[in-house]
Amino acid sequence: MQSNFSQIRKINRMLSSKEISCEELTRKYLDSIEKENPDLLAYVTVTGESALDTARKVDKKIQRGDSLLPLEGIPMTLKDNICTRGIETTCCSNMLRGYYPVYDATVWELLQNQNAVLLGKTNMDEFAMGSTCETSCFGGAKNPHNLGHVAGGSSGGGASAVAGNLAAFALGSDTGGSIRQPASFCGIVGLKPTYGSVSRYGLIAYASSFDQIGPITTCVEDAALVYDAICVQDNMDSTCVGGQPASQSLTNDIRGMKIGIVKEYFDGVRDDIRETLEKAIQVYRDLGAEILSFSMPEIQHGLPVYYILSCAEASSNLGRYDGIRYGYKTEHYNDIHEMICKTRSEGFGEEVKHRILLGTYVLSAGYYDAYYKKAQNVRGLIVKAFQNLFSQCDVILAPTVPITAFPNNSAKDPVETYHTDICTVPVNIAGLPAISLPCGTDSHGLPIGLQLIGNSLEEATLLNAAYQYEAAVREETFVSVKMGVQL
Secondary structure, eight states: OOOTTOHHHHHHHHHHTTSSOHHHHHHHHHHHHHHHHHHHOOEEEEOHHHHHHHHHHHHHHHHTTOOOOTTTTOEEEEETTBOBTTBOOOTTSGGGTTOOOSSOOHHHHHHHHTTOEEEEEEOOSGGGOOSSSTTSTTOOOEETTEEEEEOOSSSHHHHHHHHTTSOSEEEEEOSSSTTHHHHHHHTSEEEEOOTTSSOOTTBOOSOTTTOOEEEEESSHHHHHHHHHHHOOOOTTSTTOOOOOOOGGGTTOOOTTOEEEEEGGGGTTOOHHHHHHHHHHHHHHHHTTOEEEEEOOGGGGGHHHHHHHHHHHHHHHHGGGOSSSSSSOOOSOOSSHHHHHHHHHHHHSOHHHHHHHHHHHHHHSTTTIIIIIIHHHHHHHHHHHHHHHHHTTOSEEEEESOSSOOOBTTOOOOHHHHHGGGTTTHHHHHHTOOEEEEEEEEOTTSOEEEEEEEEOTTOHHHHHHHHHHHHHHHHHHHOOOOSSSOOO
């Protein structure tokens, strides 16, 4: 099984046939980053020397006549909240500038074992809190389709790098849509795996019961190949059970597959996006899938449930940044209490402080039962509603985001920005897998994303459904960007 759209397969063939050396390829990417990144702001750290060292190692293997592993020699990038030993990892926050982890995240260990070529660390919303990438202390990543628009968040830098041809693939993290939303805005593919199928060890925590690492790629097949490499059970993460490889299941016939359309997902969706998704539904009908309509009123509570619970977890997880153990420490203070207060006030950005305060409030005496406990109960109802739905259908089709990419610096109202997560957060609440893939553009040429949601640990079914749609419409829906490396 090989798609005509796979960057990873194409690079693998080019390297194996010696059409180009891995060092030459890596230099092409590094040169493009040097040229394009000042405008895109996709990367916050570039690891040129170590990338070239890995490339030379791959070239020696090719010269010996050894076969390459699926991701060997593939230039890629990591979101800046994934720990990399000896490489600065900041979460794009002043709080962690100058922090060099002493260990590698499990996902990065797995990719290193395949000799994937790390080009650098990519931009993100500070501590993964945001939907535009503009809360980054380095400034927000731009959308390669239109530099006047955001790349999305929080994994905006990874999406910008992949869409701008500055990396073959990226790893991001998805707490409430942070892989899928920027993938939708940038017209590429973003996979949020089942919670627990990919290790979170070494992922700097935002909300531990929601966070999940996943791939950002140019096509569905590449998402499956990267997922296969990282869906490994890990004893360092007690929640990680691993997953089943999916790339060999991408050509399964979907005739008779039951695809659910939940009417609440389409409430408030912009008309042009609704019309584009209706065309996608027709494509699935033409492929032989059975389209079923459902109502799921529980997901209307997804946004408040998500923000109550995720902010509560954030207030706990970010309590460790106190100026004592590691990270930023204020210079002038009179006592330890003032030192901690000033450190946190100066080190965190406004959005992070806002969410910490909200989380602390809902966990405080007198409000715990009214907010946190109630949100946990509703979370249980949402989980059960999805279970009921998946007893009647195989996948759910929905918008990824109800709008297309914001213009830069236009998202002034936090509540308006939070509403961009309305279609993505239910998946994280229930721990389910979901994928965003391009399905067209709006009148300004900005990409529109289609979201498919699968049952727990059913990545193979989900990715196959996405692959079949992509194969049917790719030439019409994919808009390439003439920047970066053109293979």
